[in-house]
Amino acid sequence: MKLFIHKVLNWEYWPFGLVYFPIFFLWIYYSIQAKTIFFFNSANPKIKNGGFMNESKIEIYDLIPQQYYPKTLFVKANTSVTEVLKQLEIAQQNFPLILKPDMGLRGNGVKKVANLEELKDYHAKADFDFLIQDVIPFENEVGIFYVKLPNEAKGKITGIVSKEYLIVEGDGSSTIEELIKKTPRFELQLKSLQKEYKDKLLKVLLKGEKINLVPYGNHARGAKFIDSSHLISPKLTDVIETISKDISEFYFGRFDIMFNTFEELENGQNFSIVELNGSASEPTHIYDPKHSIFFAWKELARHITYMYKIGKYNNDRGFKFLSYKEGMKEYKAHNECLNKIVSI
Incomplete structure (x- = not known):
């Protein structure tokens, strides 16, 4: 009962459908304008489905210059554990390691493994593609939301979220x-x-x-999200802009970044990208407990509007929206993979 009351009184725990219900009508409005409900794919043309569904993390990492993210090994489903260990040795990756599905679901399937036995246990359960990454050596984490209209010379940061891990x-x-x-x-x-x-x-x-x-800042896994948008600065914007310019046709999404000190991050030093999330990105600073559901609705509407405007501009440039048939095919494939990940 105590937990039930806590969830009722704190909207951040409300069901997805309830939180997004008012936004549904805005989505329908933009869908009518675009003549398809799958208008999100053109927001980031070089990321599969714009990064909204059935996307591949390794394909996104491959778009990012390697100096910005941890050493990452891609493991195809049904690869033998012997082959995995061989590839780890070649890549010179050592324990502890982070294992996570190639297609994410709010932290499900992400695990830190400390030894060979734990790696073998994860491998035995995983009937999906997954990644093996070095542990990032920095303690602090932020999510930085970035948007840029394709006709603009420079983008902007629209929100920053800091994360407190589940530490007792x-x-x-x-x-x-x-x-x-x-x-x-x-x-x-x-x-x-x-x-x-x-x-x-x-x-x-x-x-x-x-x-x-x-040991990862995921809201669905117990992390507390804190709105740190006051930290937006010209220096930090320049750092994110420099990274974004090296990512082909990237215009809308959230960088999850681990860093040593914020001063160093502003100077482009001692940080690493945990993940780059595309069109499905939430402006996660809305989940700060101090914010009301009305603030969340305003921010969600603001960012979906950005996504539509960017997608519309790119569609006019030749990056076509997904048709209903194409979109439903991708949606079904997305759900099939998610069902495997949830069951691990």
């Missing part, structure tokens, strides 16, 4: 599980944490001892 701090007497239950945001993740950590949650942490239970 010991008091010398409580188990990790008891510490989790003290924070509703964390307790909502308890079932998945029990599945992953099992008896390890019964350990008592020393006073002041901290443990990061989910």
Whole structure:
């Protein structure tokens, strides 16, 4: 009951359909203008479906200069574990490693593995393409939303979100599980944490001892999102613009970036792109608990309008919208892959 009340009183936990219900009508309006509901693909013409559905992370990484993201190995479904280990040795990738599906679903299927046994366990369950990445050595993470009209010389940052990981701090007497239950945001993740950590949650942490239970900033996995849009600056905009110019025909999406210090990030130093998300990107600064649902609706409408305008301009340039038949084919393929990922 406590968790139910928490979810009701905090809109960030409301069902997707409820949060996006008013936005549905705006989408229909733009669909009528575009003569297709699948107008999003032209927002980023070189990313499959604009990055909205059935996209490939490795294909997106391949568009980004390699110095901006961690060493990444692509593993095709049904590749033998022997071959995977051989490729890891060639790539000189060492544990710990981050494993994640080539097509993402809000953090599902993402796992940090510490040794060979954990890698083999993940491999045995994965009947989908996945990536193996080096762990990024920086502690801080932000999501930076970038938009650019194709006829403009320079784009802009429309929002920044900072992320607080699911970290518990010991008091010398409580188990990790008891510490989790003290924070509703964390307790909502308890079932998945029990599945992953099992008896390890019964350990008592020393006073002041901290443990990061989910080492990636995903809202659906318990991270707290904080609106840090006040950090938008000309220097940071220049850094993001420099990266974006090296990504062919990229105009709309969110960079998830890990970094050492914000000053270094503004100077283009000591940072790494975790992921680049395309047309399906949310302006995730809306999920800051201080914001109302009305603020969220305003920001969602603003960004969907950007996406339509960019897509319309690119469509006029020759990057055609998906037809209904093409879009439904991609949508079905997307859902088939998601069902595999959710079941891992």
